[in-house]
Amino acid sequence: MSLIKSISGIRGTIGGxxxxxxxxxxxxxxxxxxAHFIGKNTDTKSRTIVVGxxxxxxxxxxxxxxxATLTGMGFDVINIGLASTPTTxxxxxxxxxxxxxxxxxxxxxxxxxxxKLLNSDGEFLNDAQGKEVLRIAENDEYTFADVDSLGHVxxxxxxxxxxxxxxxxLDLVDTEAIAxxxxxxxxxxxxxxxxxxxxxxxxxxxxxNIIELNCEATGHFAHTPEPIPENLTQISDMxxxxxxxxxxxxxxxxxxxxxxxxNGDMFVEEYTLVAIADYVLGHTPGSTVSNLSSSRALxxxxxxxxxxxxxxxxxxxxxxxxxxxxGAVIGGEGNGGVIYPASHYGRDALVGVALFLTLLAKxxxxxxxxxxxxxxxxxxxxxxxxxxxxxxDAILEAVKERYSSEKITxxxxxxxxxxDCWVHLRKSNTxxxxxxxxxxxxxxxANALAQDIKAVIASLS
Numbered sequence: 485m486s487l488i489k490s491i492s493g494i495r496g497t498i499g500g501x502x503x504x505x506x507x508x509x510x511x512x513x514x515x516x517x518x519a520h521f522i523g524k525n526t527d528t529k530s531r532t533i534v535v536g537x538x539x540x541x542x543x544x545x546x547x548x549x550x551x552a553t554l555t556g557m558g559f560d561v562i563n564i565g566l567a568s569t570p571t572t573x574x575x576x577x578x579x580x581x582x583x584x585x586x587x588x589x590x591x592x593x594x595x596x597x598x599x600k601l602l603n604s605d606g607e608f609l610n611d612a613q614g615k616e617v618l619r620i621a622e623n624d625e626y627t628f629a630d631v632d633s634l635g636h637v638x639x640x641x642x643x644x645x646x647x648x649x650x651x652x653x654l655d656l657v658d659t660e661a662i663a664x665x666x667x668x669x670x671x672x673x674x675x676x677x678x679x680x681x682x683x684x685x686x687x688x689x690x691x692x693n694i695i696e697l698n699c700e701a702t703g704h705f706a707h708t709p710e711p712i713p714e715n716l717t718q719i720s721d722m723x724x725x726x727x728x729x730x731x732x733x734x735x736x737x738x739x740x741x742x743x744x745x746x747n748g749d750m751f752v753e754e755y756t757l758v759a760i761a762d763y764v765l766g767h768t769p770g771s772t773v774s775n776l777s778s779s780r781a782l783x784x785x786x787x788x789x790x791x792x793x794x795x796x797x798x799x800x801x802x803x804x805x806x807x808x809x810x811g812a813v814i815g816g817e818g819n820g821g822v823i824y825p826a827s828h829y830g831r832d833a834l835v836g837v838a839l840f841l842t843l844l845a846k847x848x849x850x851x852x853x854x855x856x857x858x859x860x861x862x863x864x865x866x867x868x869x870x871x872x873x874x875x876x877d878a879i880l881e882a883v884k885e886r887y888s889s890e891k892i893t894x895x896x897x898x899x900x901x902x903x904d905c906w907v908h909l910r911k912s913n914t915x916x917x918x919x920x921x922x923x924x925x926x927x928x929x930a931n932a933l934a935q936d937i938k939a940v941i942a943s944l945s
Contacts, residue, residue: 495598536567558629568738663690724748770813778818
């Protein structure tokens, strides 16, 4: 059993003793702590909280617990049913609610579930707010409502359609161009809510030929749900036969978008944001933001448009904060998370699909030809297992000193930028490891750089 408490919410495996997995007791405890926090800190007069969920097997059970707890805390609940993370974010704003809870463990396997916590802007709580919710839960500092002050549950199943309509209304989404291109599009939605909403979106965009893989929202994931190459062999093998012009893969809560090229090869998650940023910057010049562990290709594409790029600490809330500070027109994370402020400040695969199809239609190119036009980089992901006697802060300081002649960024761990490559070291918030992300022109060079850093660290201990 596992239970992980972080500023973005609580996640764990279903079952087990309270405090060891995501038990019903833990769901109630952290939902009550969140409701207490929102009630004390919201700027809105609303006492309404939106609840949406992905298609996980445990979703109905967790949803009922969340609803009962929120009404027990005196809040009304708008239950929007099976809905993506970005759909729930949008619903919070449209409902003028004081917050929202998304019941999803994102890319984790089916035994996991989680509560993702939103503020009244439909955005994730920041570091200080998240820590306060954890403190309230730890000290049981919440009080339930009396019988005359209980909340009510209202069902609203219209938000998938409202989300699609909002995507169609974006100025840079061209449904006429997409329909005229007559694409055949393959979709792998890993048996979650993406199987409901992505085909609907494609039809609304004018796509007539859709190949649906794992689009029944059963919660029994057909493969490991993280949309990375080793988990996407089914759609990749199917597309090698030339059956589709492009393939889209989403994770269970539909905030990450991976793209498969017409030849069955991966477009690579890092390049989802790169391509969409290229399209957006071509029409609305402005600054861009991604996190420190994302590809340098975004910086290069941004510079090619004569615009400025800024790096943020890892985490969606950090990227959003930096985007607001810099007035970025596009940003996100290298895991396929596209954040487009013209829509809303959250990673959104629906927005990503619509903008990418518009780019593809207007370019007249194949997906592989688009990819060939972007700077070529490869990212390697390595790690160092930690033992109790390892002083991570001391290691990071020593690494900074060793590479002091290079460009160093230390807003989140330590990132070292070399002329043609980079390496980023940061302590995991969820595992006893140091993550080592490195990027170079080839995967071999990226892995070699990581091994060099590991050797340096070994020499320091």
